[in-house]
Amino acid sequence: MRIVVTNCNTTRAMTEEIVRGARSAAGPGTTITGLTPAWGPESAEGWLDSHLSAAAVLDALRGYEEEPYDAVVMAGFGEHGREGARELLDVPVVDITEAAAHLACLLGRRYGVITTLDRSRGQIEDSLYTAGVAAHCAAVVGTGLGVLDLGDERRTTEAFLAAAERARVAGAEVLVLGCAGMTGLQRVLGDRLGMPVVDGVGAAVRLAESLVALGLRTSRAGGYARPRPKRRTWSAPVREGGWPGR
Structure with a gap:
């Protein structure tokens, strides 16, 4: 099982610390990969930072293609974006x-x-x-x-x-x-x-593992239905077709 843990800010040292905590909580056979947004605030403290962080994290997840993954943990406490990520991704999204x-x-x-x-x-x-x-x-x-x-x-x-x-x-x-x-x-x-x-972080990793093990995914009935098809301008292009995750 592979879980991507997203930092909510651009500080890579914090991503590394979060990943260490996630790995210490993960069960045997779970691989943890850290993801740092390419742009956004260096720390998320306030409404402006939080909304900016949400857009940056969604952009990072949208463009992440390095390897297949089974779940995402969003490691920003109280930050925005989790609902958007659940619309965007095919895998379970767990917010810390x-x-x-x-x-x-x-x-x-x-x-x-x-x-x-x-x-x-x-x-x-x-x-x-x-x-x-x-x-x-x-x-x-x-x-x-x-x-x-x-x-x-x-x-x-x-x-x-x-x-x-x-x-x-x-x-x-x-x-x-x-x-x-x-x-x-x-x-x-x-x-x-x-x-x-x-x-x-530990709680979210363990819950993500449980959802994957039980074969559960985000409901598409209602609020987390797929985004309506329309033109959306992002910071950088990604491959055509399909959605992030697997």
Whole structure:
């Protein structure tokens, strides 16, 4: 089984970190390939970045022809684009935001999301609402750190612990890592917090594996029907005929 994991920004070092986390979660026989958009923001923080990122990721997926793949994991927490990707691709598309929330709902009555900047909270709340899991979210709490600040492990750990306490006070029984760049923190912080900590990248990889193993694909009845045929101008041409994936 081959899964393509898409970064939502153009920072290749972050793609590599996300891929490491995805591979550590994947089962035997699953191959993980990272995909970095050729254009877009270096970090997605805010509505403008998110919409720009969505277009760039869709463009990257549309033109990806290196090898067949069985599923896509979209590694942008709260970012736009997942619905468009489900229309575009023939393979299952799993977004780390809803994947983490669904698993968190299996572990406690209410969960809290620990994210980067406070400005991302609205996007995440909207994404959870659209996915149907917002009712179980006790709080979305920012750490005050930018996406590109997450490389400082000590600072990130301290900020996460402080934010986690606020989420606990708000009623969270499970915590969700609200940024793909936080992948790996669940191993460090789970025991210290005494609460389950769900990493969206790992959750999405495992859910993608399950969908593929069960032979399930995105429904074409209704909202995720194929895009209507019309002329669309993209950033670069791809082969004629067919659709990405297999």
